[in-house]
Amino acid sequence: MKKVILILAAVALTCATALGAAPKKTYTVDNAGDFINALGSDRTIIVTDYIELTPTLREMANKLYKRPGNNPQIYVNENFDGPGLVLSHISNLSIVSGDDVVTIVVEPRYVNVFTFIGCSDIELKGLTLGHTEEGYCDEGVLGFQDCTNITLKECDLFGCGTEGINLSNVKNFAMTGSKIRDCSYHIMHINECTNVVFDGCQFFRNREFTLVNVYASETVLFNNCIFANNEGHLFNLSCPVKFRNSVILHNTYMIFDDEDNSEYFLEYENSIVEDFFHEEMTIEAVYG
Numbered sequence: 001m002k003k004v005i006l007i008l009a010a011v012a013l014t015c016a017t018a019l020g021a022a023p024k025k026t027y028t029v030d031n032a033g034d035f036i037n038a039l040g041s042d043r044t045i046i047v048t049d050y051i052e053l054t055p056t057l058r059e060m061a062n063k064l065y066k067r068p069g070n071n072p073q074i075y076v077n078e079n080f081d082g083p084g085l086v087l088s089h090i091s092n093l094s095i096v097s098g099d100d101v102v103t104i105v106v107e108p109r110y111v112n113v114f115t116f117i118g119c120s121d122i123e124l125k126g127l128t129l130g131h132t133e134e135g136y137c138d139e140g141v142l143g144f145q146d147c148t149n150i151t152l153k154e155c156d157l158f159g160c161g162t163e164g165i166n167l168s169n170v171k172n173f174a175m176t177g178s179k180i181r182d183c184s185y186h187i188m189h190i191n192e193c194t195n196v197v198f199d200g201c202q203f204f205r206n207r208e209f210t211l212v213n214v215y216a217s218e219t220v221l222f223n224n225c226i227f228a229n230n231e232g233h234l235f236n237l238s239c240p241v242k243f244r245n246s247v248i249l250h251n252t253y254m255i256f257d258d259e260d261n262s263e264y265f266l267e268y269e270n271s272i273v274e275d276f277f278h279e280e281m282t283i284e285a286v287y288g
Contacts (some may be wrong), residue, residue, distance in 0.1 A: 024284035054107035057083040084111025098124030115143040124286035130158035159183040207231035237265040244269040
């Protein structure tokens with residue numbers, strides 16, 4: 001009987017591998033060192049405590065260096081005011097909170113909290129991500145380049161990063177039940193992407209330039225989303241974007257810059273849009 005069970009288990013594992021569904025290892029971490037060492041493909045990392053990445057990244061900089069080629073690797077990208085963490089060609093990775101929402105931050109304002117390059121099947125869930133303090137900055141919170149199948153659930157992305165999300169050549173990106181708030185310059189940039197969906201998300205207290213920038217992309221949808229208390233022109237678009245069952249409570253500037261054609265690319269469906277200031281229409285008034 002034991003032999004039969006072992007044979008069946010081996011067959012199931014072989015089938016799963018053949019179908020591309022590699023089994024995941026699970027790691028539970030509560031500090032930056034264990035978190036960085038746990039990163040890799042085919043695993044779930046459960047974060048149970050507040051993590052500030054920067055001091056540990058500085059300590060591990062000599063170990064975390066970029067190697068030639070497109071092999072899976074974790075490395076440090078040194079920028080103007082400190083190191084940033086890059087995950088390259090990693091697949092089937094989930095980074096999730098434990099019982100409560102947890103926070104992961106970086107100190108340098110010229111790096112993303114996480115940058116993903118050439119990655120696939122990445123999930124972030126129940127995380128608050130941002131920078132330790134505000135100031136002039138050059139990068140945002142999350143950057144994805146040449147990635148596929150990215151999922152963000154119940155995440156809170158905050159400044160001072162220039163923006164919450166930067167997507168470049170990304171296919172199948174879904175952000176649900178999440179927030180992008182208090183970013184210094186923009187909410188997001190989306191460039192040459194396909195199938196990008198924001199569902200049940202909130203965007204508030206972001207400033208100060210054009211906030212949502214979408215270029216050369218296909219199937220970009222905001223569904224059940226709310227924009228409030230943002231400063232700057234809201235949209236800069238060069239391709240169609242759908243805005244469904246969503247609300248713009250107010251914007252301190254016009255929604256579109258009169259000098260571009262963005263308004264012709266935005267498709268409204270069952271949405272409320274106000275392009276003038278309402279003092280009473282704040283995110284606090286709506287959500288208490």
